[in-house]
Amino acid sequence: MRVAILGVGTVGTEVANVLIKNSDLIVSRAGVSITPVVGVVRNLSKHKDSIIPLTDDIDSVINRDDIDVFIELMGGIDKPYEIISKILERKKAVVTANKALLAYYRNELEALAGDTAFGYEASVAGGIPIIKALREGLSANHIQKIMGIMNGTSNYILTNMMNSGVQFDEALKKAQELGYAEADPTFDIGGFDTAHKLLILASIAYCVHAKPEDILIEGISQISSEDIYFANEFEYAIKLLAIAKRGEGTLELRVHPAFISKDKMLANVNGVMNAVSVVGDAVGESLFYGAGAGGSATASAVISDLIDIAREIRNPMLGYKAPLESAPLKLLKPNQIRTKYYLRLKVADEVGVLAKITNLMSQNNLSIDSFLQKAKSKDEGCATLFFTTHTCLEADMLRVINSLENENFIKAKPFMIRIES
């Protein structure tokens, strides 16, 4: 089997390396040898030491008849969509690691692919075969919930904040020094990368066609050391979670930082590692843990797709041959979510403030689960209050926060984190 690598950066180089280094094993697994015959790069002068032949002429490559599978590792959305569309029109198999592309165009690509193989195991948590697990391993289950830590950069920062007590900015700087965060980290710490992955998993589990702009996405940059303090006091970890949760004909899709009890497996996923918990109606909870990114973990996923193609394993791309649901699930709006909440308030240290807050909460159907007032803060005349609530409607919580923002006794913007279990 002859393959072309479109985009030879960190991942593309490792795909070529592993194909060559593990060729003995791969031929045993696949039944045929898998050979990287050409790589496409934008600037040939930057790739002098390549172990495979390179070209900068992508059109000549995608029209070659002697190539069986095209591996798209270019990044971007519209350009790879155009390229892959041309390849699929020629009925040639495609493997991609491009989560942004799939977050926007997965249904169009599925229609284009038809019976042509289309692999994308590498697009979500490269070191974890979660696409295969959802599409095949757990195929007997109605999926009730997916909850995942799927961004290594954010998890590294949050782990560091929890363990070393450093502030967000310092943890981000450290992550950048170690190469775990980009110079512009918005895509990772803002939750967008996680959201793209969530949409891919949700499509397999629920046939959902949503795009990133349809779902709640919040990042981690507002997490303070006070939130970390509370989390440690109450035996929680703080994680950036991707959540898909099925209700009666409804679906919640959301990405946001969340408290999660330290006795849960997910709470123990630290550093740059990723994990995805899946709850199915027959299987109960399963959890899948591994490296989220990195050249060789992602290459492992790309090559597992190539081996599946060589073995002529032809799954329907999103894993179902007919719609999964008799009627499409209704995607809940963010304010229709129901969960538990943590609320941090900086207030004037005056008589009656607590009563005003608790009255406001009870008027809006918020029931308090725990309350902590932190010993004297540095700001003269201020106190920091921490609340957790029982399960309530997000709209009610947002109304309370809006009302509080207009009160004179509130001395900093109220900050809320959802609590998941």
Added chain:
Amino acid sequence: MRVAILGVGTVGTEVANVLIKNSDLIVSRAGVSITPVVGVVRNLSKHKDSIIPLTDDIDSVINRDDIDVFIELMGGIDKPYEIISKILERKKAVVTANKALLAYYRNELEALAGDTAFGYEASVAGGIPIIKALREGLSANHIQKIMGIMNGTSNYILTNMMNSGVQFDEALKKAQELGYAEADPTFDIGGFDTAHKLLILASIAYCVHAKPEDILIEGISQISSEDIYFANEFEYAIKLLAIAKRGEGTLELRVHPAFISKDKMLANVNGVMNAVSVVGDAVGESLFYGAGAGGSATASAVISDLIDIAREIRNPMLGYKAPLESAPLKLLKPNQIRTKYYLRLKVADEVGVLAKITNLMSQNNLSIDSFLQKAKSKDEGCATLFFTTHTCLEADMLRVINSLENENFIKAKPFMIRIES
């Protein structure tokens, strides 16, 4: 697709239940409906409320032409081997959850199956799609190590001993009361169930043909509350581990209780849950966690195999089309293992005893990593000593233990637990 269920106990009943309850989903996933048309039981009078037609005539069922897949859930070894052989001779697909059968006859069954589909995802940790993960998801990797907690009964007992400080006998009794342990628990707590599963995974990862009697199998019944005390002091969990470890042309396969540092994910797998950690040369460490047993988790695995068969996903049974290794791996004998050790000794509280012990250890190449003497034991004139060692050869450790057993100052049989990381 029409299926027959051979053996309608807890798992068989759940397979029928889930096929019926989730039929909407399953037809979407599989592209065809999957119907349980008949079940075979030994004693019809014990199955009055069955939701599928039953018979006690197995021969008539396995010769039916209108059945596409036979699900073997009878248990035992030789009888199901005979039945499945007859089914495969007729080129009919088979799905089984029978780990003992596969521990002994997997290679013979693979040869018999040829191009006929043979699914056995349910044979190892039903709630975890680990067969698929090893055979397909991680197919690009040389597997360096597999380490798993694969027996819920043992893990429940050890978790209870760690958390509640109860002795082994009491924890076993509790497990029996809760239905987590059989009246005769030997198969589970003796490590045999775990060993069967290890051999199946090792076959996929390493093409190894070993049988249970070829490998080291130790159970958990000798673990004492003193070992638990030491584990808690030094931040270890004690787990019954299945270990496959590849060296240079060699392979270790072993099942035994082991210390494992509490900061590892495996150490946090508690109660009846199972988990398998897999280290691959490209992917690094991945870990898979879920229910190990139980009717509906096992049914989930059985049905995922059925859906794969309906989708005409035909993997080579053990996942390779040609031998994985240029030369067969040499299976190490138990005394050729190299690892770290914990050693518990009950000794006479006399001058010079510690010097004698440490001399004996150093003469046998054992280097001490940590040492603890427990405050005064109840037995007059005795002390309990705890040692951990650096990595050494098992043969050296066994020689030290043998020598100690002949010493007058040793007041109870020395007890050793391996330490894994």
